[in-house]
Amino acid sequence: MPAYSYAPQPFVRPPELDGGATGAPVAIVGAGPIGLAMAIDLALHGIRSVVLDDNNVVSVGSRAICWAKRTLEIFDRLGVGERMLAKGVTWKVGRLFHGGEEVYSFDLLPEDGHKYPAFINLQQYYVEEYLLERAREFPDLIDIRFLSKVVGHSASPEGVTLTVETPEGSYALAADWLLACDGAKSATRERMGLDFTGQTFEEQFLIADIEMEDSPFGDHGIAERWFWFDPTFHPGKSALLHAQPDNIYRIDLQLDLGADAKVEASEEKVIPRIRAIVGDKPFRLDWLSVYKFRCIKLERFVHGRVVFVGDSAHVVSPFGARGGNGGIQDVDNLGWKLAAVLKGEAEEALIESYHEERSHGSAENILNSSRSTNFMTPKTPIEALFRRETLRMAHDQPFARRLINSGRLSLPCSLEGFALQTPGEGKLRPGQPMLDAPVGNGWLLPLLQGEFTLVGFGEIDLPDVGVRRIGIGQSGKGYETRDDHGGYALQRYGTGLAYLVRPDGHAAAVFHGEVPEAALKEALARAMGKSCEREIA
Numbered sequence: 444m445p446a447y448s449y450a451p452q453p454f455v456r457p458p459e460l461d462g463g464a465t466g467a468p469v470a471i472v473g474a475g476p477i478g479l480a481m482a483i484d485l486a487l488h489g490i491r492s493v494v495l496d497d498n499n500v501v502s503v504g505s506r507a508i509c510w511a512k513r514t515l516e517i518f519d520r521l522g523v524g525e526r527m528l529a530k531g532v533t534w535k536v537g538r539l540f541h542g543g544e545e546v547y548s549f550d551l552l553p554e555d556g557h558k559y560p561a562f563i564n565l566q567q568y569y570v571e572e573y574l575l576e577r578a579r580e581f582p583d584l585i586d587i588r589f590l591s592k593v594v595g596h597s598a599s600p601e602g603v604t605l606t607v608e609t610p611e612g613s614y615a616l617a618a619d620w621l622l623a624c625d626g627a628k629s630a631t632r633e634r635m636g637l638d639f640t641g642q643t644f645e646e647q648f649l650i651a652d653i654e655m656e657d658s659p660f661g662d663h664g665i666a667e668r669w670f671w672f673d674p675t676f677h678p679g680k681s682a683l684l685h686a687q688p689d690n691i692y693r694i695d696l697q698l699d700l701g702a703d704a705k706v707e708a709s710e711e712k713v714i715p716r717i718r719a720i721v722g723d724k725p726f727r728l729d730w731l732s733v734y735k736f737r738c739i740k741l742e743r744f745v746h747g748r749v750v751f752v753g754d755s756a757h758v759v760s761p762f763g764a765r766g767g768n769g770g771i772q773d774v775d776n777l778g779w780k781l782a783a784v785l786k787g788e789a790e791e792a793l794i795e796s797y798h799e800e801r802s803h804g805s806a807e808n809i810l811n812s813s814r815s816t817n818f819m820t821p822k823t824p825i826e827a828l829f830r831r832e833t834l835r836m837a838h839d840q841p842f843a844r845r846l847i848n849s850g851r852l853s854l855p856c857s858l859e860g861f862a863l864q865t866p867g868e869g870k871l872r873p874g875q876p877m878l879d880a881p882v883g884n885g886w887l888l889p890l891l892q893g894e895f896t897l898v899g900f901g902e903i904d905l906p907d908v909g910v911r912r913i914g915i916g917q918s919g920k921g922y923e924t925r926d927d928h929g930g931y932a933l934q935r936y937g938t939g940l941a942y943l944v945r946p947d948g949h950a951a952a953v954f955h956g957e958v959p960e961a962a963l964k965e966a967l968a969r970a971m972g973k974s975c976e977r978e979i980a
């Protein structure tokens with residue numbers, strides 16, 4: 444049924460099956476978007492990994508389609524951002540309808556001066572395909588093994604041994620670290636007896652991805668996110684419409700409680716539902732799925748040398764597009780920390796900060812996701828009354844529009860207040876993700892990510908303590924400088940301020956007027972999870 448043509452990846456006989464025990468610093472279980480991104484991130488830091496996947500094709504079905512600006516910025520650092528942008532459908536406006544009437548619209552990125560848009564829509568199989576091709580560019584650092592199912596592991600404080608089943612036999616693989624990127628049904632998690640905690644929702648939704656020449660957005664032309672409460676074509680329920688590349692459109696329809704998933708996903712049931720939306724315009728079904736969802740997470744993401752990343756650690760509803768986007772933020776957070784530990788630049792305790800920061804990030808996603816779901820599918824008469832009255836008033840009362848929740852879309856998580864950040868005040872506070880801006884002939888973020896960077900804006904000198912230095916709106920310094928093209932950077936960061944930026948693009952410290960060397964070293968040590976006294980001494 445899908446228009447996408449799947450290329451099965453070959454099984455390559457691993458050396459372990461012939462007695463060659465290679466082992467690896469990192470074993471990654473799962474070559475979904477998170478496992479692949481993780482391997483690329485580590486490779487960019489020079490860390491070797493073996494990626495094991497029980498399957499041999501990229502995502503079956505489009506699944507995730509909405510990729511947020513922050514994810515694209517991380518993809519940019521991984522070397523695939525521009526390719527994703529070129530293929531994806533760019534959008535930033537959402538429209539909300541109640542019955543047959545538009546109630547309001549919102550613009551997710553009203554300002555200029557950013558390399559990447561608020562969102563692109565791109566099928567998960569393309570995202571994985573591009574990540575896989577990028578990973579193949581590191582043959583010495585990334586060893587991807589398809590049709591390789593991890594069926595067991597044993598862990599010690601020094602490392603992990605995995606049991607891998609393949610079409611040609613089983614073998615043991617030794618690794619210093621195991622990254623469980625094996626998805627929502629993570630067998631690693633089950634083997635370890637770790638439970639998810641959170642909420643399971645009974646409501647079911649139907650996804651119908653359809654291919655059609657004429658846009659179901661009608662004369663409107665531009666791609667947007669359209670969401671209906673109680674639409675005339677699907678009374679009493681909700682509906683969502685998104686555009687994807689290749690003339691594919693996603694229609695997501697709420698179903699009756701207790702509906703039979705098999706029946707609902709049958710063409711006899713689905714086609715009349717789509718006809719009610721697109722009229723008699725021709726279309727082709729590309730992918731059908733009926734899903735329920737959970738908003739749940741692990742209590743701890745780090746268990747000694749086993750670390751959970753992406754859906755294996757947390758799962759949310761698709762409304763808000765926080766699953767894959769949240770997982771990519773996990774990768775961004777863990778990559779540099781694990782590399783620093785493996786290179787002996789930081790102590791193992793730094794990995795604990797991955798748990799603290801990303802557990803917080805996923806709790807934020809779960810909170811937003813659960814709130815949206817509760818608004819969309821009220822559980823009590825009071826919630827139903829609240830929703831009905833909110834929607835009724837929203838037609839002419841702006842305050843009520845703010846109360847409507849059809850999925851608060853994925854935003855970068857702030858890490859303010861966590862141990863690696865040095866408290867401070869600036870236009871941007873430590874912990875917040877740095878914002879893009881046009882500088883020189885390019886963009887600011889690509890200059891800041893990937894390694895610790897001290898960036899100064901306007902009149903401030905940057906001392907040399909061994910981290911990369913970039914001056915914006917400066918010239919004639921003994922380090923790299925760029926023009927503040929169009930004035931965006933100084934407006935976003937303030938003038939006379941400097942920021943110490945972590946490799947994942949989050950501000951770690953802010954300095955005003957001058958950057959005292961000792962304070963900078965202290966902030967750097969803190970950001971690496973080191974005891975400040977020891978580092979300064």
Ligand SMILES: Cc1cc2nc3c(=O)[nH]c(=O)nc-3n(C[C@H](O)[C@H](O)[C@H](O)COP(=O)(O)OP(=O)(O)OC[C@H]3O[C@@H](n4cnc5c(N)ncnc54)[C@H](O)[C@@H]3O)c2cc1C
Pocket residue numbers: 472473474475476477478495496497498506507508509510567591592593594624625626627629630631650732734752753754755761764765766767768769770
């Ligand atoms: C309908 C739907 C719509 C969604 N929409 C969005 C969206 O718009 N935006 C968004 O950000 N997110 C969205 N998501 C969520 C997104 O799809 C997931 O968050 C994402 O797939 C998580 O990636 P992952 O790599 O952690 O896990 P997965 O994609 O599940 O990958 C896990 C991989 O591990 C492999 N594996 C599993 N067990 C083993 C084993 N024992 N040995 C070896 N390999 C193994 C699997 O084969 C698989 O390749 C959506 C999800 C659904 C279901």
